Amino acid sequence: MPRRIVSGIQGVGHRVIDSIWRLGYASRFFLLTLLKSGTSLRRFGLVIRELYFTGVLSLIIIVVSGLFVGMVLGLQGYETLQRYGAESAVGTMVALSLLRELGPVVAALLFASRAGSAITAEIGLMKATEQLAAMEMMAVDPIARVVAPRFWAGVISMPLLAALFSAVGIFGGYLVAVVLIGVDEGSFWSQMQGAVDFHYDIVNGVIKTFVFGIAVTAIAVFEGYDASPTAEGVSGATTRTVVTSALAILGLDFVLTSFMFRGMG
Amino acid sequence: MAHELIEIKDLHFSYGDRAILKGINMTMSRGKVIAIMGGSGSGKTTLLRLIGGAVRPSSGYVKVAGKVVHDLKRDELFQMRRKMSMLFQFGALFTDLSVFDNVAFQMREHTDLPESMIRDLVLMKLEAVGLRGAQDLMPAALSGGMARRVALARSIALDPLLIMYDEPFTGLDPISLTVIGNLIRRLTDALGMTSIVVTHDVQESLKIVDHVYFVADGVIAAYGTPDEVRGSVAPFVHQFVHGEEDGPVSFHYPANAYANDLKLEGRFA
Amino acid sequence: MQRTTMDLWVGLFIMAGIGALLVLALKVGNLGTYSAGDSYTLVGNFENIGGLKVRAPVKSAGVVVGRVTDIQLSTETFDALVIMSIDSRYKFPKDTFASILTSGLIGEQYIGLAAGGDEAVLKSGDKIMKTNSALVLEEMIGRFLFDKASERKEDGNADSD
Numbered sequence: 001m002p003r004r005i006v007s008g009i010q011g012v013g014h015r016v017i018d019s020i021w022r023l024g025y026a027s028r029f030f031l032l033t034l035l036k037s038g039t040s041l042r043r044f045g046l047v048i049r050e051l052y053f054t055g056v057l058s059l060i061i062i063v064v065s066g067l068f069v070g071m072v073l074g075l076q077g078y079e080t081l082q083r084y085g086a087e088s089a090v091g092t093m094v095a096l097s098l099l100r101e102l103g104p105v106v107a108a109l110l111f112a113s114r115a116g117s118a119i120t121a122e123i124g125l126m127k128a129t130e131q132l133a134a135m136e137m138m139a140v141d142p143i144a145r146v147v148a149p150r151f152w153a154g155v156i157s158m159p160l161l162a163a164l165f166s167a168v169g170i171f172g173g174y175l176v177a178v179v180l181i182g183v184d185e186g187s188f189w190s191q192m193q194g195a196v197d198f199h200y201d202i203v204n205g206v207i208k209t210f211v212f213g214i215a216v217t218a219i220a221v222f223e224g225y226d227a228s229p230t231a232e233g234v235s236g237a238t239t240r241t242v243v244t245s246a247l248a249i250l251g252l253d254f255v256l257t258s259f260m261f262r263g264m265g
Numbered sequence: 266m267a268h269e270l271i272e273i274k275d276l277h278f279s280y281g282d283r284a285i286l287k288g289i290n291m292t293m294s295r296g297k298v299i300a301i302m303g304g305s306g307s308g309k310t311t312l313l314r315l316i317g318g319a320v321r322p323s324s325g326y327v328k329v330a331g332k333v334v335h336d337l338k339r340d341e342l343f344q345m346r347r348k349m350s351m352l353f354q355f356g357a358l359f360t361d362l363s364v365f366d367n368v369a370f371q372m373r374e375h376t377d378l379p380e381s382m383i384r385d386l387v388l389m390k391l392e393a394v395g396l397r398g399a400q401d402l403m404p405a406a407l408s409g410g411m412a413r414r415v416a417l418a419r420s421i422a423l424d425p426l427l428i429m430y431d432e433p434f435t436g437l438d439p440i441s442l443t444v445i446g447n448l449i450r451r452l453t454d455a456l457g458m459t460s461i462v463v464t465h466d467v468q469e470s471l472k473i474v475d476h477v478y479f480v481a482d483g484v485i486a487a488y489g490t491p492d493e494v495r496g497s498v499a500p501f502v503h504q505f506v507h508g509e510e511d512g513p514v515s516f517h518y519p520a521n522a523y524a525n526d527l528k529l530e531g532r533f534a
Numbered sequence: 535m536q537r538t539t540m541d542l543w544v545g546l547f548i549m550a551g552i553g554a555l556l557v558l559a560l561k562v563g564n565l566g567t568y569s570a571g572d573s574y575t576l577v578g579n580f581e582n583i584g585g586l587k588v589r590a591p592v593k594s595a596g597v598v599v600g601r602v603t604d605i606q607l608s609t610e611t612f613d614a615l616v617i618m619s620i621d622s623r624y625k626f627p628k629d630t631f632a633s634i635l636t637s638g639l640i641g642e643q644y645i646g647l648a649a650g651g652d653e654a655v656l657k658s659g660d661k662i663m664k665t666n667s668a669l670v671l672e673e674m675i676g677r678f679l680f681d682k683a684s685e686r687k688e689d690g691n692a693d694s695d
Contacts, residue, residue, distance in 0.1 A: 048540070048544050051544045051547065051548075052543055052544050055544065055548075055551075056543045056547045059547060059550075099562070122361075125360070126359075129355065129357055129360070130353045130354070130355070130357040131357050131359055131360070133319070133353065133357065134351065134357035134359075137346060137349075137350065137351040138346065138347075138350065138370070138371050138374070139342075139343040139344070139347050139374075139375065140370075140371070141343075145374070156548075157547075159555075160547065160548065160552070160554070163551055163554040163555040163558060164550060166554070167554035167557050167558055168554075170558075189561075192562055193562065193563070196562050198559055198563040202558055202559055202562075202563045206555070
């Protein structure tokens, strides 16, 4: 029995040491990516190509989800607010929910599962088929040539996608509240404009999306680069990207929110 | 010694506690095709990785063109790698680039040549492997043999001094096999480079190489020209060349006595 | 995928994203209607600001003319110092009356400016002399009870006469 306890404790210790080691490895990899970003900036064509795959190909899921989330917010917001006779505030509710929380968070979650997993799978497969090793043998650094352009494309795409998500979501809320239910159009917009502050709500939301974009793409490229070069390795890495990104997004969101929206508004 | 491109001296390498190479000595001169043969897991690919500077030896050294590989700094190593290339087992073509862009890859990364000159060079390299017509295809659309040929065109893109081939014959049909074999020989002669072929395809490689090294248990077990190898009476070489099941390389992995493992001992006593 | 088509799509994507940001800033946010560029500052002392917060609107006749930018406690007089940023299109007379009001029964608090009749107008950094504090519910109830109690006492005195 004591032996089992000891081995249990050893297991915990082993896991803790392992994950700390991995965290350090990931941080070092992240720093290397930043240091070796010169190539991507000099040859911006590399980043543009990746912008197509991470940004443009994520557009459909982002726009459609944004529309539906906005419509649901409009409907639920109306349901609740009309009990207090405040249905004209539905625009405010939709806009603030989207700009502060739902836009950045949901867009980042969708981005992680659409683009993040694709980045991991692509880099992992390049590793499994020895493409990264071949590049290394050709005296081309895979971090500069493969990892950094994908990283920067993700960092650029994320805020734009989240802005689109929020804009389309607000339009969805408008469709439901004003066009379908018949809330007064003037008060919908004016109450929204009265309540939404550019610096406080919009800029803070954009800062969030930047942080999420860095987190998701950093996780995605690291998992791909670190994947064991087999089919199981790559599929495991893809799953880890989505799970780790989701946890990182939600955790970071709490931290950022507590710093940004403290006791005001 | 100036004509010796590669000099390997008392090379040891181990993964953790497991010793892979235990004192390898080799010299390879310019313009030759050299085969390194040995059973699976005998450390042949590791030897290539050591020559390319991808891993560090535990002791001993590899000298390429007079420089000790593991003493080079990263940019010096990268500088040296521009003069060598490696053909990976399944080609390792960049799946997101077309055949043309794959061959042009190193030219675009390492030179400032104008695009029109790159185009001419790429077409020349593709012509050399007979695939000029396939320049617009993506790697996914190529057969195994074609992919291997494109990879070959890519590896001669910058006219290297040395090409290393990691199992170039694996998984090819007999026609493609002959095509690749002859290409290796022809390109080596035409470009005056050195080729190191790691393989266990004995018959095909004996047709094209100048020298053969046999690696077994981390040391060079035998060495010679193809004719010497064919006529060799050394038991290991004989077993390997003729593909016999049992010999110095035993069919059985070292094990306890069979009866002990089956716990038969004393049962009938 | 042709390189030029890819460039086109990426260009469209970037433009759409930046467009969305602009729409959010101008149509949804208050950047279009009110910006800090063309504004001037007014200061008001209030005995009690109640629940007034930074960023609360400043209205005159129901029109938003500015926002509260800062709230401090004056260490000399121990009353609240409210700094407002007012759109420079709107000028107010010297004897303007500022009071803290509540929109609706449970709505947010804002500052209402009621213009007086003075010829001279308030300039940037000027202090609004006439202010009216927030109505704090607890104080109102307290005052009401006190008034009631003293009324009854007076009534009692009258009876005993």
